[in-house]
Amino acid sequence: MPIKRKELKNRYKELFGEVSNLMNEWDPMRFESAGGLVEEYDPEVARILAAAVKGISDFELSQKISLAMRESFEDDFGEKETLEIAKKVNAAISAHSVFVAGLMRDTENAWESYRRINFAFWGMLLFSIPFVLVAFAFALVFRLSEAAIVPFLAIYVVTWLGVGLGRSLFQCPQCGNSFFMGTGPMRFYHPFSSKCVNCGCPVGGP
Numbered sequence: 302m303p304i305k306r307k308e309l310k311n312r313y314k315e316l317f318g319e320v321s322n323l324m325n326e327w328d329p330m331r332f333e334s335a336g337g338l339v340e341e342y343d344p345e346v347a348r349i350l351a352a353a354v355k356g357i358s359d360f361e362l363s364q365k366i367s368l369a370m371r372e373s374f375e376d377d378f379g380e381k382e383t384l385e386i387a388k389k390v391n392a393a394i395s396a397h398s399v400f401v402a403g404l405m406r407d408t409e410n411a412w413e414s415y416r417r418i419n420f421a422f423w424g425m426l427l428f429s430i431p432f433v434l435v436a437f438a439f440a441l442v443f444r445l446s447e448a449a450i451v452p453f454l455a456i457y458v459v460t461w462l463g464v465g466l467g468r469s470l471f472q473c474p475q476c477g478n479s480f481f482m483g484t485g486p487m488r489f490y491h492p493f494s495s496k497c498v499n500c501g502c503p504v505g506g507p
Contacts, residue, residue: 310477312397319393320353321346327386329370329378345369347476347500353390354405362387372501411474412505419504422468425461432457476500 324342332341345366352365363383370378436450469492473480478499482490489498496503 313477316393316397317346317350320350320390323386323389323393324349327382329382330374330376344476344500345373348502349390351408351475351502353387353394354408356394359384359387359391362391366390408474411472415468415471415480415504418464418468418471421464422461425457425464429457429461473497473500473502475502 321340321343324346330341348369349362349366353362357365363380363386366383366386367378367380370376370383433454436453437447439445440447440450469481469490471480472478476497476499478484478497480497480499481492481494483498491498
């Protein structure tokens with residue numbers, strides 16, 4: 302029986318917490334000694350977890366961990382350290398194998414939904430000028446007033462705005478936050494971002 306979406310989210314939070322604890326125990330940036338931690342590594346945890354659920358080897362995951370840490374903190378970490386963490390993360394993943402399979406399906410469906418709405422958004426934007434020209438040409442050929450085509454133009458614009466709203470509300474399958482809107486104190490909207498502004502996940506996943 303398929304796992305319901307609500308249950309998937311709860312299980313994901315549980316797994317996220319386990320991996321977050323592993324990262325905090327490792328604490329390569331020594332945040333704890335500086336009075337930090339709690340959610341310091343959450344963006345990296347999201348990226349690591351997204352890669353790990355694909356069933357990659359310990360070595361491959363250790364490389365993903367190194368890349369995520371290097372891009373976030375501009376520092377390199379020993380292969381032994383990252384490999385040790387990779388083994389622990391994969392062990393946590395194995396303990397949630399049934400849930401992970403459901404999560405993968407849910408994630409793939411989410412990205413497919415995003416691709417469709419993103420295609421519609423940009424397709425309608427690019428087609429807007431030809432649409433207007435065709436509408437006016439139609440009015441000239443059939444000797445219609447400009448006011449006669451206004452409703453059609455209005456419907457087109459409203460539809461495009463609706464598609465744009467749906468796109469802007471898209472939630473990142475990796476971290477669960479808005480893909481285009483930051484969650485920090487400075488809640489900037491980045492409509493042209495090709496990566497989640499909260500966890501750095503690229504379109505389609507890592």
